[in-house]
Amino acid sequence: MAAQDAAVDSVRDREIGIEQDHLNQVYRRLEEKIHEAEFLMNDAAQRGQVGTPGALAERDAQVFRAGIHLNRLNNEFEDFLFGRIDLLQGKDGQKGADGAFTSVDPAEDAVRPDNTADIAETLHIGRIGVLDSDYSPLVIDWRAPAAAPFYRSTPVDPGRVVRRRVIRSKGRKVLGVEDDLMRPELTAALEGNGLAVVGDGALMAALGQARSHTMRDIVSSIQAEQDLVIRAPAASVTEVSGGPGTGKTAVALHRAAYLLYQDRRRYSGGILIVSPTPLLVSYTEGVLPSLGEEGQVAIRALGSLVDGAEATAYDEPSIARIKGSSRMLAVLRKAARGALEGDRAPAARDNGQLSFGEAEASPAARLRVVAFGGRLELEADDLQRIRNNVLGGTAPVNLLRPRARKLLLDALWAKSNGRGRYSDPQMLADLRSGFDDDVSNEDSFIAFLNAWWPELTPRGVLMSMADERRLGRWARRVLNPREVRQLARALKREALSVHDVALIDELQTLLGTPHKPKKRREYDPLDALTGLEELMPHREETQWERAERLAAERTEYAHVIVDEAQDLTPMQWRMVGRRGRQATWTIVGDAAQSSWSYPDEAAEARDEALGSRPRRRFTLTVNYRNPAEIAELAAKVLKLAMPGMESPSAVRSTGVRPRFSVVRDGDLAASVREEAQRLLDQVDGTVGVVVAMNRREQARKWLAGFGERVVTLGSLEAKGLEYDATVVVSPAEIADESPAGLRVLYVALTRATQQLTVISAARDEPDEDGVPDLLRD
Numbered sequence: 140m141a142a143q144d145a146a147v148d149s150v151r152d153r154e155i156g157i158e159q160d161h162l163n164q165v166y167r168r169l170e171e172k173i174h175e176a177e178f179l180m181n182d183a184a185q186r187g188q189v190g191t192p193g194a195l196a197e198r199d200a201q202v203f204r205a206g207i208h209l210n211r212l213n214n215e216f217e218d219f220l221f222g223r224i225d226l227l228q229g230k231d232g233q234k235g236a237d238g239a240f241t242s243v244d245p246a247e248d249a250v251r252p253d254n255t256a257d258i259a260e261t262l263h264i265g266r267i268g269v270l271d272s273d274y275s276p277l278v279i280d281w282r283a284p285a286a287a288p289f290y291r292s293t294p295v296d297p298g299r300v301v302r303r304r305v306i307r308s309k310g311r312k313v314l315g316v317e318d319d320l321m322r323p324e325l326t327a328a329l330e331g332n333g334l335a336v337v338g339d340g341a342l343m344a345a346l347g348q349a350r351s352h353t354m355r356d357i358v359s360s361i362q363a364e365q366d367l368v369i370r371a372p373a374a375s376v377t378e379v380s381g382g383p384g385t386g387k388t389a390v391a392l393h394r395a396a397y398l399l400y401q402d403r404r405r406y407s408g409g410i411l412i413v414s415p416t417p418l419l420v421s422y423t424e425g426v427l428p429s430l431g432e433e434g435q436v437a438i439r440a441l442g443s444l445v446d447g448a449e450a451t452a453y454d455e456p457s458i459a460r461i462k463g464s465s466r467m468l469a470v471l472r473k474a475a476r477g478a479l480e481g482d483r484a485p486a487a488r489d490n491g492q493l494s495f496g497e498a499e500a501s502p503a504a505r506l507r508v509v510a511f512g513g514r515l516e517l518e519a520d521d522l523q524r525i526r527n528n529v530l531g532g533t534a535p536v537n538l539l540r541p542r543a544r545k546l547l548l549d550a551l552w553a554k555s556n557g558r559g560r561y562s563d564p565q566m567l568a569d570l571r572s573g574f575d576d577d578v579s580n581e582d583s584f585i586a587f588l589n590a591w592w593p594e595l596t597p598r599g600v601l602m603s604m605a606d607e608r609r610l611g612r613w614a615r616r617v618l619n620p621r622e623v624r625q626l627a628r629a630l631k632r633e634a635l636s637v638h639d640v641a642l643i644d645e646l647q648t649l650l651g652t653p654h655k656p657k658k659r660r661e662y663d664p665l666d667a668l669t670g671l672e673e674l675m676p677h678r679e680e681t682q683w684e685r686a687e688r689l690a691a692e693r694t695e696y697a698h699v700i701v702d703e704a705q706d707l708t709p710m711q712w713r714m715v716g717r718r719g720r721q722a723t724w725t726i727v728g729d730a731a732q733s734s735w736s737y738p739d740e741a742a743e744a745r746d747e748a749l750g751s752r753p754r755r756r757f758t759l760t761v762n763y764r765n766p767a768e769i770a771e772l773a774a775k776v777l778k779l780a781m782p783g784m785e786s787p788s789a790v791r792s793t794g795v796r797p798r799f800s801v802v803r804d805g806d807l808a809a810s811v812r813e814e815a816q817r818l819l820d821q822v823d824g825t826v827g828v829v830v831a832m833n834r835r836e837q838a839r840k841w842l843a844g845f846g847e848r849v850v851t852l853g854s855l856e857a858k859g860l861e862y863d864a865t866v867v868v869s870p871a872e873i874a875d876e877s878p879a880g881l882r883v884l885y886v887a888l889t890r891a892t893q894q895l896t897v898i899s900a901a902r903d904e905p906d907e908d909g910v911p912d913l914l915r916d
C-alpha cells in the first residue's frame with residue numbers, strides 16, 4: 140500500500156514539475172514583455188524632455204500604451220495560469236489566430252482501431268493570452284475559442300479533449316494539479332509516454348474553500364452548462380434561470396468579461412450590471428478586475444442607478460407595493476404636470492408685483508405688463524387656457540416653457556391692438572418682434588414666468604406628492620384613499636428609499652432637462668492624445684479623464700446585465716429599460732427567490748423594457764453553494780412557496796446537518812450570540828446572521844463586537860450573498876413579513892456553504908427537536 144502511495148506521489152510530483160517548467164517559461168516571456176514596456180516608458184519619458192508639440196504628442200500616446208501594458212502584466216501575475224487540455228488531432232488540421240487547431244472534432248484517424256491515440260496538441264489556459272517569441276501559444280486566454288473545450292468537454296461529449304487538467308498555482312509556484320479524463324476508454328500517449336492522471340475534485344476543492352467578503356472568480360472551474368451561457372452570442376436577450384447557488388451571478392460576471400474580449404469595440408459603449416443591493420455590489424465588484432476587465436463595466440445597485448439620488452433605505456412591503464407598481468406611472472404623469480400649479484404658484488397682486496407667503500396657496504391670478512404705454516393683463520382664465528393648451532401633448536414639462544412663454548406673448552399681443560397699427564407686413568413683423576423683446580425683458584414678466592412655469596425637479600415633484608390632498612387629486616381612480624394616505628406619509632420621510640429612485644428616474648423623463656448652453660473650452664491639440672496624467676500637470680482635463688467622466692455620466696449602455704431580475708418592480712424595469720434602449724441584454728434570476736409578489740405586472744414591464752428582441756433561454760441546474768443537507772431543508776420551504784418548482788441538485792454533501800435551536804428564557808439576543816460564536820469556532824470564514832427586516836438594527840447591536848467575520852443582515856439584504864455558516868433567526872417572522880415572505884425565507888436558508896443553524900422563537904412553534912413548523916415535513 141505504502142509503495143502504491145509513493146508511486147502516486149511521485150507521478151504527482153513529476154506532473155507538478157512539468158507544469159512548473161511551463162510556468163517558468165511563461166514568466167520568462169512575461170518578463171521580456173515587461174522589459175519591453177519599461178523600455179517604452181523610459182524612451183517616452185526622454186522624448187518628453189524635448190518639449191516640441193510633436194514630441195509631446197508622441198510621448199503622450201506611447202506612455203499611455205506602455206503604462207496600460209505594464210499595469211496589466213503586473214496585475215495578472217497572481218494565479219495566472221490555471222488550466223491545460225491535451226487534445227487529439229483536429230479534423231481539418233487548420234490553426235486559428237491563437238495558434239491552436241480550430242476544429243472541435245477529432246480527425247477520423249485520430250483514434251486507432253485498438254483505442255490507442257496520440258496527443259497532437261497541448262494548450263495551457265490562463266487569464267490572458269501569451270505568445271512565445273515565435274508566436275506559438277504559451278497561454279491561451281480563457282475567453283478565446285480555443286479555450287472553450289476546457290469548459291465544455293465532458294466524458295459524454297469529449298470532442299478532442301483527452302485529459303483536462305486544473306493547475307493550482309500561487310505566484311510563480313505550481314502547488315498542485317487535478318486531472319479529469321474525458322476519454323477514459325483511450326490509451327493515449329504524449330510524446331511517446333503514457334498520459335498520467337493525477338487526483339480528482341478540482342471543483343470540489345474550490346467549493347470547499349472558506350468564504351470571505353468578496354466573491355472569487357470561477358474561471359478555472361466553469362462547468363459546461365455555465366460555459367454555454369457565458370459564451371452565448373449577444374445578439375439579443377439571453378435569459379438565465381436557475382435556483383440558489385447555481386452560479387447565476389458568477390456566470391453573469393464572466394459573461395461581461397467574455398463579451399468585452401469578443402468585441403471590445405462594440406462594448407466600448409459600456410456594460411451595465413444591475414444588482415439588487417449595495418452589499419451584493421461590493422461582494423461581486425472584485426471579480427471583473429480579477430478577470431482582467433475594468434473600466435468598461437459599471438456594477439450598480441438598483442438604488443444607485445440615478446446620480447445624485449442614491450438610496451439604501453427600504454420601504455415597508457405595503458409601501459413598496461404601491462411605489463413599485465406600474466399604476467404609479469399614471470400618478471407621476473399627473474404630478475409632473477400638476478406640480479406646475481403648485482402651492483408655490485404666485486399670486487399677482489394689484490400692484491402687478493408677484494408675491495408668495497400667505498398667498499402661496501392661491502394660483503397665479505393674473506399677469507400684468509406695460510406695453511405701448513398702457514397696461515396689458517391676462518386674467519386667471521386666460522392663463523389657465525394657455526396652460527392647458529401647452530400641456531395638451533405629452534412633451535416633457537420643462538421643455539414646454541419656451542412654448543408657454545410664446546403663447547403668453549401671443550395673448551398679450553392680441554390684447555394690445557398692435558396688429559391694427561400697420562398694414563405693411565414687414566413693419567408689423569418688426570413691431571411684433573419689438574413688442575416681444577420689450578415685454579419679455581420686463582421684470583414683472585420674467586418674475587411671473589419663473590413662478591408660473593418654474594423649472595421642476597424630480598425631487599421637488601416627489602416632495603409635492605407628500606401632500607395628501609394634492610396626491611389624492613393626481614391619484615384619483617388609480618390609488619385608493621388608503622394607499623394615497625400611506626404613500627403621502629412615506630414620502631414625507633427624509634431619506635429617499637430604493638423604490639423612490641425609480642420614481643425619480645421616471646419623473647426625470649416626464650419633466651425633461653432644459654437645454655443649457657455649455658461654456659466651450661478652448662481647443663487643446665493634446666486632447667486628441669492620451670497619457671499619464673502626472674506628466675501633464677497643466678492640462679484641464681485629459682482625454683483619459685474625459686473618458687472616465689463620460690463613463691460616469693453615461694446613462695445608456697451597449698449591454699445590460701440584470702442580476703436577481705425576479706426582484707425588479709415594474710417601475711424599476713422602466714428605469715433599467717431606459718439604460719439599454721439599444722442594448723443587448725443578459726437577464727439572470729430565479730422566480731422562487733422573488734421578493735416582489737406581482738409577477739404578471741413585472742413581466743409586462745420587463746417585456747416593455749426588452750421590446751420585441753428575440754430571447755434565448757438557459758437553465759442552470761446544479762447548486763454549487765449549499766451542501767445537500769442544507770439544500771434539502773430549503774427545498775421544504777420551496778415546496779410551500781412555489782409548489783411544483785424543482786430544486787437544483789446540490790453538487791456535494793458534507794455530512795453536517797442543519798442545527799435547530801430554540802430561544803431559551805425568551806432571550807433571543809443571547810441565543811443568537813451563542814450560536815454565532817459556536818459557528819465562528821467551527822468555520823474558517825464568514826458567518827451571516829439573517830433576521831427579519833424590522834429586527835435588523837436590534838440584531839446589529841446584539842452582535843456588535845463580534846468582529847468582521849460576522850455580518851448581520853435583514854432578510855432582503857441577504858439576496859445573492861453567501862457565508863460559510865448562517866444563522867436564520869425565526870423563520871416565521873421572516874415569512875410573515877410580506878406577501879413574498881416564504882420566498883424571502885427560501886433565500887435566507889440558501890446562503891450557507893457549510894453550516895446552517897435555524898433559531899426558533901415561540902411563534903415558530905418548534906417541535907421537541909426544535910424544528911419550526913415551517914421546516915417540518
Ligand SMILES: Nc1ncnc2c1ncn2[C@@H]1O[C@H](COP(=O)(O)OP(=O)(O)OP(=O)(O)O)[C@@H](O)[C@H]1O
Nearest residue numbers: 357360361362383384385386387388389763764859
Ligand atoms: N463552476 C463553478 N466553480 C466553482 N464555484 C462555483 C461554480 N459555479 C458556481 N460556483 C460558486 O457557487 C456559489 C454560488 O454562485 P452564485 O452566487 O453565482 O449563484 P447564484 O445562482 O447567483 O445564487 P443565488 O440565486 O442564490 O444568488 C459561489 O460561491 C460561486 O463561486
